[in-house]
Amino acid sequence: MHDPLFEFLLRQGDNTLILSHRVSEWCGHAPILEEDIALANIALDLLGQTQMWLGLAGEVEGAGRSSNDLAMLRDGWDFRNAILVERPNGDFGQTIMRQFLFDAYHVELLSELINSSDTRIAAIAAKSLKEAKYHIERSATTVIALGDGTEVSHDRMQAALDDQWAFVGELFETDAGDRALNEKDIAPLPSSLRARFDAHVTEVLGAANLAMPEGNFAHSGGRSGKQHSEHLGHLLAQMQWLQRAYPGATW
């Protein structure tokens, strides 16, 4: 059994790291320049948050691993991100929908973590929350603009939502480690965030003329590390190759 605090910090840092990498894949490919810049900036914010989470994870672990070591020198089975964030970008609509679903979860989580009994976690959450709130302002607006847009954009957004809905449940999965941290007021139970997430998402999807998918089947295996999707390995191969091929390389 791993230390629950270390696991928790990896989950935070791996979510932001893997999503950051996915979003950064749009750099130079987005439909218009403004969106290209927006996506790159969001990726950058998420990467900055990763440095704080994984930096603290390394400190808590006490084995001398830096945030860079944790990001670049672990293998797929050591990652603790939810499967949602490792999925391929798909079209622009799928990327925006995934971002919105993650942002909605992230804002609820960080809003609780700012009151963590661990002041280091509270500080990272307070810094990240300002950025997450700004991200959701844009992702929600864009979901509404595209969902309530043309027939083509509407259908693509509905398809994106239907496709990703089965990966939302994992964000709220709650295990023994979560309960241990919750007893010490370090972090909320993920399951406790679901009601507010649903309320917010329902409101935005309504304004976007999108229908909430039926059923709550949820894939899992990412945050526990038991079974990631096949996409994570490919992502890591691209993200980590330089550090693997040239260990210790620096600018």
Add this chain to the structure above:
Amino acid sequence: MVARPEIDTVWQWLEQVTDPEIPVISLVDLGIVRDIAYSGTVLNVTLSPTYSGCPATRVIEEDVRKVLLAHGLEELAIKQQISPPWTTEWMSEKGKAKLREYGIAPPSARGKPEECPSCGSDGVSLVSQFGSTPCKAHWRCDSCREPFDYFKCI
């Protein structure tokens, strides 16, 4: 042996160091220099990053180090502090005026630019919530049609 410089003098030196991406505003006016103090012979400088992933953060740290070394301060400890998180409320009025002169609309509590930095019109529209650096958004003036950067209010 050179006498230890006064803290006020060190603040004045850092007022000469500008942001690497917005070279008209000093680090002090931007509000990212949070504290300067001696502990024994070591000078401690506390900085706060604007955005957590801002690539300028390390350059800023190096710029501060270079200036202080040039003034003969060799025992330095520069640390980044994230709590309380940096806010645009820490930006000085002088800093805001400099941004405006440079063509960047300063942060405003209204959550949008007060006016176009070129012609002064208050009819402005959002182009994109993100601009050329993590701290800026992209706006356009409805009167003179000039696009401009707005320093986001956080």
